[in-house]
Amino acid sequence: MNKIQVVNKTAAYAKKTLSGESSGHDWWHVKRVWETSKRIGKKEKADMFVVELAALLHDIADYKLNGGNEEIGPKTAAVWLKSLGVDRETIEHITRIIRDLSFKGAKVKTEMETIEGEVVQDADRLDALGAIGIARTFAYGGKMGREIYDPGTRAKLHKSFKEYKNSNGPTINHFYEKLLLLKARMNTKTAKKMAGERDKFMRDFLKRFYKEWEGRV
Ligand code: ADP
Ligand code: NI
Numbered sequence: 066m067n068k069i070q071v072v073n074k075t076a077a078y079a080k081k082t083l084s085g086e087s088s089g090h091d092w093w094h095v096k097r098v099w100e101t102s103k104r105i106g107k108k109e110k111a112d113m114f115v116v117e118l119a120a121l122l123h124d125i126a127d128y129k130l131n132g133g134n135e136e137i138g139p140k141t142a143a144v145w146l147k148s149l150g151v152d153r154e155t156i157e158h159i160t161r162i163i164r165d166l167s168f169k170g171a172k173v174k175t176e177m178e179t180i181e182g183e184v185v186q187d188a189d190r191l192d193a194l195g196a197i198g199i200a201r202t203f204a205y206g207g208k209m210g211r212e213i214y215d216p217g218t219r220a221k222l223h224k225s226f227k228e229y230k231n232s233n234g235p236t237i238n239h240f241y242e243k244l245l246l247l248k249a250r251m252n253t254k255t256a257k258k259m260a261g262e263r264d265k266f267m268r269d270f271l272k273r274f275y276k277e278w279e280g281r282v
Contacts, residue, residue, distance in 0.1 A: 068114050071149050075121045078145060082125060088208040089201030090124045094192055098123065101188035105255045106181070115155060115181040118146065119162040123185060128167070133230060139164045162186075168243050170229035171222035177252065187256035190247045195263030198244060199270055206236030213237065214278070240271060 066074070076099070083092040102120040106113055122142040128135045139160040146156045162182040166189060169175050177183045192198065206213065212235040220241035223229035232242070248264040251257040276282045 066149055071146075071151060072114070072117050072121070074149060075118055075145070079121045079125060086130075087204065088130060089204040090127050090130060094201065095121060095124055097192050097197070098185070098188045101191055102185050105187055105253055106184045108255050109180055109184055109253055111181045111184050115158055115162075115179075116184050118151075118155075119159045119166075119181065119185045120188060122146075122159065123163050123166055123189060125163075128230075135164070168229075168247075169226040170224065171242055171246055172224045173226055173229070175250075183252035187252050190251065191256060191259055191263065193244055194247060194260060195266050198263065199267060202239055202244065203236055206239070209233070211236050214274075216278075237271075237274070240267060 079095050080092045083090065083095055085091065099117065099120040102116050103113070106116040122138075122145065124138070125145070126137040126141040128138060131137045142163055143156050143160050146159065158179065158181065161178065162185055165175060165177055165182060166186050167175070168190075175186070177186050193201065203213070211233065214237040215235045218234050218238065220234065220238040221228075221232065223232065223242065229242070234242070244267060245264065248257075248260040251260050273282075
């Protein structure tokens with residue numbers, strides 16, 4: 066099987082597995098991350114085979130939706146890639162990216178080891194921002210049974226992954242605990258530029274949200 070066939074088969078696999086998912090980790094999220102990764106990856110001269118496969122498989126079995134199991138994602142991806150005959154070194158690179166990619170708390174470092182990892186992490190994080198980011202965040206909150214907002218519950222800057230993972234505050238708090246911190250953490254120049262506008266849109270949304278909440282409009 067050549068590289069194009071491997072990528073196409075993997076896209077079909079991700080589409081089949083994630084279609085209809087309702088927490089914002091659906092096939093369309095993966096497709097957007099794939100497209101954005103291609104765009105950023107080409108500019109950064111990354112290995113596009115690794116970038117495309119990591120983007121397509123990054124949410125194939127997310128820990129958040131699998132009882133907190135952090136191993137299931139990389140493992141599922143490895144089994145899939147092995148079945149297509151991808152070489153061991155490439156599989157290891159891709160599974161490392163999937164393992165390291167996720168946000169793990171405001172005060173926890175999540176640096177990527179390779180440019181390919183940086184590209185896919187940026188693309189995933191861009192999809193957490195802006196209008197789409199807002200839509201995904203409320204979809205996830207609803208799926209997890211979270212309240213939209215509670216003025217009495219303060220946002221927390223989590224010091225460990227465990228603390229972040231176990232938090233269950235209202236969805237508005239997620240903006241302060243993660244989303245508004247992402248702009249400053251983009252790895253590549255291209256993503257930094259794209260993040261600026263999306264970050265601004267979220268800040269405007271929050272301002273408007275409180276205005277309506279307080280009956281000022
Ligand atoms: P990551 O691997 O960094 O968590 P994902 O692609 O899995 O990235 O998706 C993260 C998205 O899931 C967030 O941007 C947000 O939309 C949603 N999400 C995750 N945790 C929460 C939460 N506690 N409250 C609301 N939305 C959340
Ligand atoms: Ni994702």
